[in-house]
Amino acid sequence: MQNKNEYQNPALAVDVVLVSVINGEAHVLLRQRNEERLKGAWALPGGILAFNEDLNKKASQVLKEKVGISQEIYLEQLHTFGALDRDKTKPGVRVVSVAYLGIVDSSKIKVEHSDNSTEVSWVAISKLPGLAFDHQEIINKALDRVKNKLRYSNVGFFLVPEEFTVPELRENFEVLLGEKLNPTNFRTKLLKLGVLDELNKKKSIKKKGQPAPLYKINFKKLAKLKNTETLFN
Amino acid sequence: MQNKNEYQNPALAVDVVLVSVINGEAHVLLRQRNEERLKGAWALPGGILAFNEDLNKKASQVLKEKVGISQEIYLEQLHTFGALDRDKTKPGVRVVSVAYLGIVDSSKIKVEHSDNSTEVSWVAISKLPGLAFDHQEIINKALDRVKNKLRYSNVGFFLVPEEFTVPELRENFEVLLGEKLNPTNFRTKLLKLGVLDELNKKKSIKKKGQPAPLYKINFKKLAKLKNTETLFN
DNA sequence: CAAATAGTGTCTTTAAGACAATATCCT
DNA sequence: AGGATATTGTCTTAAAGACACTATTTG
Numbered sequence: 001m002q003n004k005n006e007y008q009n010p011a012l013a014v015d016v017v018l019v020s021v022i023n024g025e026a027h028v029l030l031r032q033r034n035e036e037r038l039k040g041a042w043a044l045p046g047g048i049l050a051f052n053e054d055l056n057k058k059a060s061q062v063l064k065e066k067v068g069i070s071q072e073i074y075l076e077q078l079h080t081f082g083a084l085d086r087d088k089t090k091p092g093v094r095v096v097s098v099a100y101l102g103i104v105d106s107s108k109i110k111v112e113h114s115d116n117s118t119e120v121s122w123v124a125i126s127k128l129p130g131l132a133f134d135h136q137e138i139i140n141k142a143l144d145r146v147k148n149k150l151r152y153s154n155v156g157f158f159l160v161p162e163e164f165t166v167p168e169l170r171e172n173f174e175v176l177l178g179e180k181l182n183p184t185n186f187r188t189k190l191l192k193l194g195v196l197d198e199l200n201k202k203k204s205i206k207k208k209g210q211p212a213p214l215y216k217i218n219f220k221k222l223a224k225l226k227n228t229e230t231l232f233n
Numbered sequence: 234m235q236n237k238n239e240y241q242n243p244a245l246a247v248d249v250v251l252v253s254v255i256n257g258e259a260h261v262l263l264r265q266r267n268e269e270r271l272k273g274a275w276a277l278p279g280g281i282l283a284f285n286e287d288l289n290k291k292a293s294q295v296l297k298e299k300v301g302i303s304q305e306i307y308l309e310q311l312h313t314f315g316a317l318d319r320d321k322t323k324p325g326v327r328v329v330s331v332a333y334l335g336i337v338d339s340s341k342i343k344v345e346h347s348d349n350s351t352e353v354s355w356v357a358i359s360k361l362p363g364l365a366f367d368h369q370e371i372i373n374k375a376l377d378r379v380k381n382k383l384r385y386s387n388v389g390f391f392l393v394p395e396e397f398t399v400p401e402l403r404e405n406f407e408v409l410l411g412e413k414l415n416p417t418n419f420r421t422k423l424l425k426l427g428v429l430d431e432l433n434k435k436k437s438i439k440k441k442g443q444p445a446p447l448y449k450i451n452f453k454k455l456a457k458l459k460n461t462e463t464l465f466n
Numbered sequence: 467c468a469a470a471t472a473g474t475g476t477c478t479t480t481a482a483g484a485c486a487a488t489a490t491c492c493t
Numbered sequence: 494a495g496g497a498t499a500t501t502g503t504c505t506t507a508a509a510g511a512c513a514c515t516a517t518t519t520g
Binding site for chain 1: 499501
């Protein structure tokens with residue numbers, strides 16, 4: 001009955017892992033499926049690539065359609081998952097997933113319920129429910145990638161709102177890297193990069209102690225940095 | 234009952250970029266296609282993923298089937314290419330390619346003609362012919378990845394034969410990075426990594442000057458290195 | 467012995483890391 | 494004032510880079 005499989009192509013899905021730090025913990029954006037298949041299960045926003053859809057455009061389109069995000073955000077291709085058993089609930093079905101990683105500040109992101117999602121929500125990494133398919137594995141890979149990229153690139157700047165303080169940014173790094181960073185040295189290196197414009201305002205994040213000055217990223221200067229000019233390298 | 238749309242999924246190909254340094258220049262392994270489609274064109278070794286084939290196993294299988302390589306080599310997933318126009322010669326055809334990157338020492342690799350390849354050959358980057366599909370773009374991405382990974386990982390060790398000299402390894406780095414490295418400092422850092430066993434033999438690569446001592450990689454020690462312990466970081 | 471290549475030791479410069487001192491805000 | 498948080502400056506240590514010097518081979 002399934003010998004048609006020989007010449008049938010696997011379906012191609014695009015799944016997106018949006019990562020953000022909220023209240024001192026890493027979160028990812030999940031939706032509760034409203035499709036027939038695995039209805040009610042929590043999963044990454046994703047969709048099947050149609051025959052005439054461009055792969056690179058699909059990720060942002062998935063975000064728009066499934067979770068109502070129409071803003072431009074930082075997205076990069078993460079990895080393609082094609083294990084035979086990645087859908088353990090239905091062995092005959094074959095979907096290969098091209099996963100994308102997005103790094104955002106959740107407060108910038110306006111999420112809307114689409115009728116296609118029962119529920120959309122930022123979920124803390126420590127409180128992830130059982131996820132559909134191999135989405136847990138995809139998330140693990142995404143967090144791993146973030147951790148590495150924070151060290152040898154400047155994607156970390158996408159984690160903070162337009163106006164932010166140095167301790168705020170540092171805390172985001174600490175959360176995702178899983179280690180404390182020396183506040184003094186972090187600050188020194190950050191400012192030496194020369195991509196921050198100081199605003200004449202201050203903000204007290206913790207509601208105690210000295211408020212920290214607010215900065216804004218100078219994206220023109222950021223774009224001019226070489227590959228090797230990062231916070232850590 | 235199968236949904237008709239499932240038959241309209243794009244085909245999934247796996248293409249492999251094997252990179253090696255030969256005579257002081259970066260090379261990639263190419264084959265001349267003997268398939269009906271684009272017969273005679275130079276292309277990366279690749280194949281279509283069957284419905285019941287595991288993605289991760291496909292890359293090494295492609296190498297075996299298309300260019301007769303049955304050895305275990307270092308392979309990692311590179312990127313998935315899914316532009317609508319990646320096959321410019323036949324707009325109706327849709328193939329999404331999952332590209333893999335392999336880093337090898339070509340002298341270790343035994344290539345065999347399969348009846349499915351007219352010709353198989355290591356081709357210098359500077360002498361690449363026009364390639365099928367978007368394979369030039371895939372190669373560019375591969376070389377870029379190698380360049381980056383040499384700086385923050387230890388994949389460089391896969392470039393040299395079992396027994397090699399420090400200047401040999403350094404030259405491979407220089408070629409792929411596109412810049413000269415200070416011999417003294419390269420050597421110092423390399424030996425400080427502590428993953429080389431010195432053999433009691435010497436070898437004169439250039440047939441002139443003082444012969445350099447031969448080393449062997451201690452893979453046990455190499456495996457124990459942390460992510461952050463690399464030649465450059 | 468001269469030319470070529472490899473390796474060693476040293477010095478300078480730069481970055482990383484630790485830490486004490488000072489500043490600012492809140493209650 | 495006292496606690497909490499932030500920034501500044503300094504000191505120490507480690508790594509990176511430059512370079513002169515020595516060693517070993519070939520012709």
